Amino acid sequence: MSETIGHPDPGLDLSDGFKPHTSHWGVFSARLGKAGLEVRPYAADPDPNRIINNFPGALRHQARIAQPAIRRGWLERGPGPDDRRGRDDFVSVSWEQALDLLGGELTRIRDTIGPSAVFGGSYGWSSAGRFHHAQSQVHRFLNIAMGGYVRSVNTYSSGASSVLLPQILTGYEDITKRNVTWEQIAAETDIVLAFGGMALKNSMVAGGSISKHVERGAMAAAQRRGCQFVLVSPRRDDLPVEAGAEWLTATPGTDTALMLGIVHTLVGEGLHDQAFLDRYTEGWPVFLRYLTGESDGQPKSAEWAAAICGIDAGTIKTLARRLAGRRALITVSHSLQRAEHGEQPVWMGMVLAAALGQIGLPGGGYAYSLGAIGYYGRRVNAVPGPTLGQGRNGVADFIPVARIADMLLNPGTSYRYNGETRTYPDIRLVYWAGGNPFHHHQDLNRLRKAFARLDTLVVHELAWTATARHADIVLPSTMTLEREDIGYSSNDPLMVAMHRIAEPFGLARDDYEIFADLAERLGAREPFTEGRTSREWLEHLFEPTRKALAARGLEAPSFDEFWERGSQVVPQHLDDGGSLRRFREDPLARPLPTPSGRIEIFSQKIASHGDADCPGHPVWLEKSDTPTPGAPFFLVANQPVTRLHSQLDFGGHSLDAKYRGREVARMNPRDAEPRGIADGDIIRIFNARGACLAAVHVTDGIAPGVVQLPTGAWYDPMDPEEDAPLCVHGNPNVLTRDIGTSSFAQGCTGQLTSVEVERFNGNLPPIRAFDPA
Template sequence: MSKLPPAAIPEGFKPHSSHWGVFSAAWRDGKLTVAPHGGDPDPNGIIDNFPEAIRHKARIAKPMVRRGWLERGPGPDRRRGRDEYVEMEWDAVLDLLGAELIRVRDKHGAGAVFGGSYGWSSAGRFHHAQSQVHRFLNFAYGGYVASVNSYSSGAASVIIPHTFGGYEDMTKHNVTWDQIAEHTDVVLAFGGMALKNSMVAGGGISQHVERGAMQRARARGCDFLLVGPLRSDLPEEAGAEWIANIPNTDTALMLALTHTLVADGLHDRAFLDRYTVGWPVFERYLMGEADGQAKDADWAAPITGLSADAIRALARRLAGRRVLVTVAHALQRAEHGEQPVWMAGVLAAALGQIGLPGGGYAYALGAIGYYGRRSNAVPSPTLSQGRNRHGNYIPVARIADMLLNPGKEYRYNGQTRTYPDIRLVYWAGGNPFHHHQDLNRLRRAFAQVDTLVVHELAWTATARHADVVLPATMTLEREDIGCSSHDPLLVAMHRVAEPFGQARDDYDIFADLSERMDTRDAFTEGRTTREWLAHLYERTRESLAAQGLPAPSFEEFWEAGHMALPQNPDDGGPWRAFREDPVANPLPTPSGRIEVFSETIAGFNEPSCPGHPAWLPPEDVPRAEAPLHLVANQPATRLHSQLDFGGHSIASKHRGREVAAMHPDDAAARGIGDGDVIRLFNARGACLAAIRLSDGVKQGVIQLQTGAWYDPADPEEETPLCVHGNPNVLTRDVGTSALAQGCTGQLTTVEVERFTGNLPPIRAFDPPGAAVHHPVAAE
C-alpha cells in the first residue's frame, strides 16, 4: 500500500484535512493541538484557528427558531436580524421544519425554493454541505432553484468558454509551477499571485509549493512583474517589480502593450493567423481605424496612471522572451470584469507563447491552490447530488436581485431570463453576509421570503437572520475523506472531537428531515456515514486496481490515515496539444481556435460586453464624496469568513477590529495615524476598521480584506454602522455585465476619516438573545 511514513502523523495525533491544508490534531491537557502535515514545505497558519474555535462561545449548541416566525408563522418579516431566538428540541424543530417544507412544496412547488450553499464548509467529500443540501432538495422536492458560477470567478467562467474553450483547461490543466521554475523568462502578473489565495484549495492541500517555485524561478533569472495597487500581491521571494496602476484599468494597459507590439512589428503574426480567429477585426479597433482612437501608450497613460514611456518599454521588454501572462480573480470581480480576462489572452496570443512550457496565458494561476499542479490519475470520492429536475437557476451573485424582484427579466449569457418567486431559502455551508455585496440591501432581500433555514456551526450574520437555525458539526467533529483532484494525497479525516452541544452532521439532519417527507430511503440509500465513506472510496480503489497499482481496502486506508495517489504527467494539457496541431486538437470554442473576436458574443448585442475585448470606462470611480478606491480582497488569516473567531484570525485584528491599509500620504491628509480606528463610508453604508500605514499600497487606494463578521452597531437601523470592519457594507451589488452578471465586490470608492467617538463594543461573536422557555416551543 502507498502511504506516508509514520513520522507524518505525530504520535497520539489523528489525521484530518481542511481547505487550507492537511494536518493532524490531538487533545493535550484539555486543549486542542494541531500540527501541519509533515511533507508540507510551507504550511498555512490558518489551521491555528481550530484550537480557539472548536469550543468558542460563538458555536451554536441547540436548535433555535426565530421568535417572530414561531409566533406568527412563515412570511416576509423585517425583524430578521433583529429578533430573539427560542430553543427547541431536535424532534420538535424537525417536525416544524418538515411541515413548512411540505407546505411550500405542495403550495408553490420546487420553483419557490432556493438551495443556497457555497461549498467551502468542509474539505471532506462526503460532508460537503453543498452536495448534501442539493441532494436533499433533489429527492425531497425533485429540484430547486440553483445558482451557477461563483463569487470568485463569475465573469471569467462565462467569458472563457466563449473565447478560449474549457474553463478548467485554462485553470487546472495548463502551465504548472514546475514549468515556471524551469522555463519562464517573464511572469506578467496582473493582480499578482498572492500566497494567501494559493494557500487554499477545495478538498485540501498537502504541499504548498508556490513560494518555492517562485523562488527557484527567480534564482534562475525569471522576472516577475506585478501589475496592481498592492505590492504584497507577490511574495518577497519573487523579487517582483511593482507596476502600480490605477485599479480597474488593466484592460487599457493590456491594449496599449499590444498596440506597441503591433506598431513595432513585434507581435507573432504567424501564431495569430494559425491559432486565432477575428484578429483583423480587433486590430482595426486596437489601431484606431474603427473608432478614430488608437489604443496606444499615450492614450493609456492618463487612464492607468503610468507613463507612456514606461508602457512602451514594458511591451518591448516582453517581445522575444518566454512570457507567461496571468490574471488574478480580483480583476474580473469588478465592473466589466470580462474584459481583462479576454484581453490578457489576446495579449498572450500576440506574444505567441501559448502552449509552450512555462509560457502563454494561465488565468487565475495563484488564485487557488490546485491551479498550476498536475492532476490525479484516479477519480476522487464524490457524493452524487442527484438530479435537479426543476432546472431553474440564477448567477450566484444575483441572489438579492432575485429576492427583491420576483418576475423581473434580466440578461445572462445571451438569454433573457426571469427571476423566480422564492418563498423558502435553505442555506447550508456558507455565509452570504461574507460573499455578497451591499449588505444593507441583502438584509432587505432576506426580509422578503417566507422562511430562511440555515445549518451553521456558529452565529454568523446569516444565522442571525434565519428563521430556523440548526446547529451543525465542525469538520473536526466528523469522519470524512479529504482529497482534491490536483493533490496527490487522500486523507482519512478521523473524528478529533465530540460534537459541540447538540450539533449534528448535515447528513443526519437531512436524513431525519427526509423521513418526515417520505424520502429517507432515497436520500440515504440505507447507508450510515461510515458506510458512505467506504462506498465513495471504492471508486478510487477500483481505478487504482484497474491500473495495476496497490489498491488497499477501505479499512486499510482508514487505519493508515493517508494514501498517496498517482498523478498524470506534466505534459502541458490541451493547450500544448492545441499548439502542436490545432486541427487535430481544436479548442472547444465555436471556431476551434482562440476567439479574438467572437461572433457569438457580438450576436448577443450587449453594450456592456462587445464582440472583442475593449476598454469600457467604469462608472464607480473616485469623486469628491468618495475619493479613494477601496480594494476589498480576500483575507490572509481565514478562508472567507470561516472561523473569524479563531485564534489566528483574532491575532490579526487591532483593538478587536479588522485592519485596513493605506498610503501614509493619504492618511496624513486626513489626520490619521498608524493604529487609529477609522470610519470608511459611502452612500451605501459605513464600517469601522483599524489602520495600518504602508507604502506598499498605491496612493489613492485603501485596502480592507473581507471576512470580518458583520456586526451592526444598532440592528434596528436601516443602514447601521458595522463596527467590526466588513467592507461589504460599502461594495456595490451590480453585475459585471449583462453577459456574466458576475460579482463586482473587489472594488468600490469610499471616503475615510479618523473615528473620534466612543468605540462601540464588538459583539459579532456573542450569541443572540434567546427566550429559553417559550410557550409555543413547549407545545
C-alpha cells in the same frame, strides 16, 4: 501516461495520539488533550498555512451554536415576509420540534407552491471532506425530498471568467487545472507579467485538501534562474518577496487599458507574432481595427493608456519590448474580473498572450487565476476520488450566483445573462447549508431587505454568523473536527482519512444526519440515505479509488487499511499542457471547444448578443464607480490572510491579526497624513451605501489613492434596528455595490468601489459579532 507512486505518506505524523485530518488550507494532524486541542502541520509541506491555528480557539468558542433555534417572530406568527429578520431574538427548541416544524414548512412549499419556490443556497468551501460537503448534501436532499430547487451557477470568485473563457479559449477547468504548472514556471519561464498578482494568501487554500504549498518555492526557484516577475497591482504583497518582483501601480480597474497599450506597442514596432495570430486565432483583423483606432478614431497607444492607468508611456513601451521574443507568461487574477466590466481584462490578457505567440508553450502563454487557489498549477490525479451523487434536479431554473438579492427583491422581472433574457423566479424559501452570504455578497443593507421578503430562511451553521442571525430556523451543524470524512482534491496526490478529533459541540449534528431525519418527514429517507450510515458512505465512496488503483497494478488498500494508516497517495498524470498544448501542436486535429475551434480574439457569438457592456472583442469601457470628491478613494475588498473567507473568524489566528478587535485596513501615508490618520487609529470608511469601522495600518505597500480592507470580518451592526447600521467590526461589503459585471456574465463586482475615510473620534463600540445569539 502517469506516475506510479507509493501508498503511505511519511509527512503525516500520527505519533503521540495525533490523528489525521485535513482542511482547505492544508493537511494536518490533531489531538484533544487536557490542554485542549493541539494541531500540527503536515511535515512534508514546505510552506504550511498557519490558518490551521484557528482550530484550537474555535472548537469550543462561545459563538458555536449549541442547539436548534427558531426566530421568535416565525415561531409565533408562522412563515411570511418579516423585516425583523436579523433583529429578532431566538427560542431554543428540541431537535424533534425543530425538524417537525421545518418538515411541515417544506411539505407546505413542495405540495402547495412547488420546488421552483425553493432556492438551494450553498457555497462549496464548508469542508475539505468529500462526503460531509454541505453543498452536496443540501442539493442531494432538495433533489430527492423536494423534487428539486432553483440553483445558482458560477461563483463569486470567477463569475465573469467562467462564462467567458469557454467561449473564447477553452473550458474553465482546463485553463485553471491543466494548463501552466509551477514546475514549468520554475524551469522554463523568462518573464511573468502578473495582473493582480499571485498572492500566497490565496494559493494557500484549495477546494478539497492540499498537502504541499509549493508556490513560494517555485517563484523563488524561477527568480534564482533569472526569471523576471512584474506585478501590476495596488498591493505590493500580491507577489511574495521571493519573486523579487518589479511593482507597477496602475489605477485600479484600468488593467485592460494597460494591456491595450502594450499590444499597440508590440504591433507598432513589429514585435507581435503574426504567424501565431494567423494560424491559431479568430478575429484578429476585427480587433486590430479597434486597436489602431480605425474603427473608433482612437488609437490605443501607450500614451493613450498612460493617461488612463497612471503608468507612464515609456514604461509601457519598455515592458512590451521586454515581453517580446521571450518565454512570457501573462497571468490575470480573479480580482480583476470581480469588478464592473470584469470580462474585459480576462479577455484582453488572453489577447496579449496570443499577440506574443506564447499560448500553449510550457511555462508560457496565458494562465488565468494562477495563484488564486492552491490546486491551480498542479498536476491532475489519474484516479477518481470520492464524489457524493446529488440526484436529479427537477427544476431547470437558475440564477447567476451573485444575483440572489436581485432575485428576491424583483421576482418576475427580466434580466440578461449569456445572451439570453431570463426571468427571476418567485422564491419563498431559502435553504442555506455551507456558506455565509453576509461575507461574500455585496451591499449588505440591500441583502437584509432581500431576505426580509422570504416566507422562510433555513440555515445549517456551526456558529452564529450574520446569516444564521437572519434565519428563521437555525440547525447546529458539526465542525469538520467533529466528524469522519475523506479529504481529497483532483489536483493533490494525498487522499486523507479525516478522523474525528472531538465530540460534537452541544447538540450539533452532521448535515447528513439532519437531512436524513428531515427526509423521513417528507417520505424520502430511504432514497436519500440508500440505507447507509455515514461510515458506510465513506466506504462506498472510497471504493472507486480502490478499484482504479488495482486496475493500474498499484497497491490498493481496503478502506479499513486506508483508515488505519490515515492516507493514500494516488498517481497523477504527467503534465501535458491540456487542450492548449494539444491545440498548438495540431490546431486542425485538436481544435479548441470554441465556436470556431480557435482562440477567439473576436467572438461572433458574443457580438450577436448585442450587449453594449460586453461587445464581441475586448475593449476599454469607462467605469461608473470611480473616485469623486465625496468618495475620493478606491476601496479594494480582497481576500483575507488569516482565514478562508469568513470561516473561523473567531479563531485565534484570525483574532490575533485584528487590532482593538477590528479588521485592519491599509492606506498610504500620502493619503493618511492629510486626514490626521496615524498607524493604529480607528477609521470610519463610508459611502452612500453604508459605513464601517476598521483599524488602520499606514504603509507604502499600498498605492496612493487606495484603501484596502479584506473581506471576512463578521458583519456586526452597531444598531440592527437602523436601515443602514454602522458595521463596527470592519466588513467591507456594507460598502460594495450589488451589480453584475455586465449583461453577459452577471458576475460579482465586489472587489472595487469608491469610499471616503476619516479618523473615528467617538466612543469605540464593542464587538458583539461573536456573542451567542
